[in-house]
Amino acid sequence: MARRTSIEVSIGFSSHCGARLDNQDFAAADLGSEEERALQGVLVALADGVGGSKGGRIAAELAVQNFFDGYRSQNPLGSVASAATKTMDGFNRWLNAQARTPTMKGAATTFTGVVLRGREALVLHIGDSRAWHLRGAALALLTEDHVSISSDDRAVLLRALGLEPVLRLDFIRQSLDDHDRLLLTSDGVHGVLTQQEIARLLCARKSSQADADAITAAALAAGSQDNVTALVVDFIALPSVDFDALAAEMDSLALLPPPEEGETIDGYRLEHLLSDAAYARIFVARDRENRIVLKFPKTMLLSEDGARLAFLREGFLGRQVESPYVGRTLALPEGSQSRLYIAMPFYAGESLETKISEEQVPLRDAVAIALKLSRGVASLHRRGIAHRDIKPGNVILTSDGGLKLIDLGIARVPNFKELPEKEVPGTASYMAPELFKGELGDAISDQFSLGVTIYRLFTGHYPYGETAPFTTPLFGPPIPASQYRPEMPARLEAAIMKAISLRRDDRFADVEELIYQLETGMLNVLPPRNAVPLLRRNPVLFWKSISALLIAVVIVEFLLMR
Structure with a gap:
């Protein structure tokens, strides 16, 4: 059975104005693409705009949307808590400033957001909306209300987005199992329903939508005078391995x-x-x-x-x-x-090192190999991973024409414990100059290693000479690739030489840009794909040519008959 790498959920959402004229609650979910679910998880959030303020609903809706957009833009392999804090901190400062303007005077909002990644939920919380977790028949309240009860028994918010210039979020972690349920509620729900009543409704175990509707209906029937909102998440399947x-x-x-x-x-x-x-x-x-x-x-x-x-x-x-x-x-x-x-x-085939040592790879074949390898490296970089040991010996050319970049043992990933400095290995002939000065390696230094590998693929040589293990190379001017392959197109050579620049700032911004330059530099090397016949490209010219040919044939026959 295939290993599951992403979370699968079912979400139900119900929200009503109740006794209020407008609804200042806002809740939503962001499932993301399949890749985003695997790397960043599923996002759900509920915000309750402060009643009576002009911008309560606006603040609530923007808080949720900012959480979704900001978190998705962060490094997918970074710390969830760090990414979420960066996202919400800027929004809090903006909202706090807007709350002093006439159009948004007094605007603030509670916020309860959840990142569902791997087999864990990380709850970000401020205010008095709530997050609940149901396992079996046991319902647990995950959050704490940030309120104070006034002398006339009114709940006064002590913390909320926009209420203070400095953000004070609570972070709560909850492990997840298959068939768990998560519930987010606004205070219009849990202000009138007890924990036992909410547990009974969740334990009905109908669809997530049916139970979300049942919870808000019960709150309204119990006499809630506020907006009522419930968001129910059912965990259908969780990743197989974390x-x-x-x-x-x-x-x-x-x-x-x-x-x-x-x-x-x-x-x-x-x-x-x-x-x-x-x-x-x-x-x-x-x-x-x-x-x-x-x-x-x-x-x-x-x-x-x-x-x-x-x-x-x-x-x-x-x-x-x-x-x-x-x-x-x-x-x-x-x-x-x-x-x-x-x-x-087991990938049947040979290493790129073996192929380079045995033959000079034809330009067209080298083109295809370079593109596949570069796309593999780019797929790592999109996930925040630096390989740190790209070389022909770590590339397998499979017998079916494919390619596999292997050996991720020294890859650098944000928030993974790093190897001891003296033990960080690499291959000297492919390492960027900055790595010999103590830098740990990233996508730009990976690009240098990739460039040296591609240089060797085309030429069979090292641009700066081969370096013995555990020694520091003497970086001089690189030998132009065309010195070994005179038939190499100039644009292709320029792309390779840029990738192996000694100064980081002189290399491409990322490997995706290198891929583009390789593709365009190879236009003179690769045959045109699926060439379109003249009849389809220019039918008028086609038929003119046919007519001219027929006229020529008639003239020739006429002359021969004379």
């Missing part, structure tokens, strides 16, 4: 010396050694049915902590990144591993 679960699994595995060819590990016979590198030993392995690749750590150069971090990183990212040009990792049956290693699909 980072914490994988980390706990890997921490429990023994770290042993790497095995030898011919051994059997957990039912997999190690058929032959694929690679014996400094940090890992890789085998093609087979059980009764499948052929896969197993990668075992070597601790001669990495500490135990470094080895676990690298394998956790590669195992997790290999399950998260969906790209036809990035290699995957496999989830083995739970409890089947006796030691630390990761499993990967």
